[in-house]
Amino acid sequence: MSQTGIRLHDTRSGALTALVPREPNVVRMYTCGPTVYNYTHIGHLRPALVGDVLARLLRYRGYRVLWVSNFTDVDDRIIARANEEGITPKEFAGRYINDYLESMEALGIRGVECYARVTDHIPDIVAMVQRLVERGYAYSIEGDVYFAVEAKSDYGKLSGRTLGEMQAGARVAVDVRKRHPMDFALWKAAKPGEPAWASPWGPGRPGWHIECSAMSLRYLGDRFDIHGGGDDLIFPHHENEIAQSEAYTGSEPFVQIWLHNAMVQVGHEKMSKSLGNFVRLSELVRRYPAGALRQFVLSTHYRKPLQYSADAMQEAQRSWSRLVEARAAWREALAGPGAPPEANATNDGAGGLVALAKRAAEGFEAALADDLNTSEAFGYLFELVRTGNRAMASGRGRELGPALAALESCGDLLGLWQDAAVSSGGRREDSSRGLVELLIELRAEARRYRDWATADRIRDGMAGLGIALEDTPQGTRWKWLSESVSASGADGA
């Protein structure tokens, strides 16, 4: 048995569940990506980040992670809006797919091995629907094909509701041709002006839920380890995925662990494309360092609602800079002149830096392994930072090797160093670097002559240009202030 030592909250059982991959040393994961009819917002970042941190942790522990995500690129709104703009649905969807991928790339979410698009998998979908009909789980009417929920006796097991309960609360006009009001479309007959593919039931296109079943089955097999997404997908999307997938394969459970994140809210409402209250992720990526954005989202446990506001985001950025600053300062201390510490010197022993670094790293990793408790993990990280900075302050910077190693690797598990170089310490290799260093040199000369007026004028002027200077015993450090620190704070939607 392969034991990852990781526990995750499974929606189906409602309990923390040990992650035990079906194939030793390989974890198969599918996360639901967006329906691409509008720009990506921070809400979409959450499931991606949950998957990313989990994948980083698993890979760090030596597992291979097969991670598949998707773009739903056929949909009523995509078709309608593409028609309004006079472009093809494929072109229309492509714009938002690029928007999503660019933001994910900038945020360091690179562990997805395959982004599957519905329009590239129509034959898989048709084959799947066909077999569901053959097996008596689906029926066709006038070119539409519906899944018969009553044919699957355990329908409702993920969301914990019965057909009776749901029928009572139904708020939509029911299609009278359906056998049961909750039956859902697997295949939709094409209407004029809509993209269509050939099928045994005539030209048409896939319904909403079938694509995720078809694509996850294709890439991950009949049964796999983790399926993630926002908790707004529990019903009907994931409920229907289970029903159709298990009906198709005849085996269960389709998925070992259902991993759902809570919503990002604006004010007291869910952020969503349909409400129009969203902040574009690409805009945030432009304004804030990626590591700070990651920290903002990860500072709240993934199963709790997260309130977005410009103030909250800036607070996260200030908090993040504490980590980035410590890392930069410790690196400099270790790279500077001076003898490296003797092995087994004052930094060893129970209260020494080596032991503290070890304890922090272990606590950090254990917190992540316990249902991705990133909030608790940050606690360990900040304690490590305080301990290390204390050592710096007392002149023991040369002993920070183990502490820095722990900080680096813990930060890597959360992807916190994404963009860190840009905002800390002038490591950017570009033409402005020489100019900055020249100005620092001139200011140093002014300071030698005790010409404080000139020195302050240079420092203030550079601050106005977005560069902060800090005088230290080792010389003057500089860093880029990120744009948002001086920005007024209103985020455009």
Add this chain to the structure above:
RNA sequence: GGCGACGUAGCCAAGUGGCAAGGCAAGGGUCUGCAAAACCCUUAUGCGGCGGUUCGAAUCCGCCCGUCGCCUCCA
């Protein structure tokens, strides 16, 4: 109406039976030419409310109040 989450300091946020992590903000101090960064100190006899179980409850049970999500496209 049904199902499911959640409510911890000024703000954000861990903790699910044994002295309430951590971050931001605020105040005081050290360092600094002045700053910045960093360090030290201070900031919840109390965890939505009321009962109950227990030697002991933020944590378990009951009721109530409030917020959010899903039941309709949604990460």
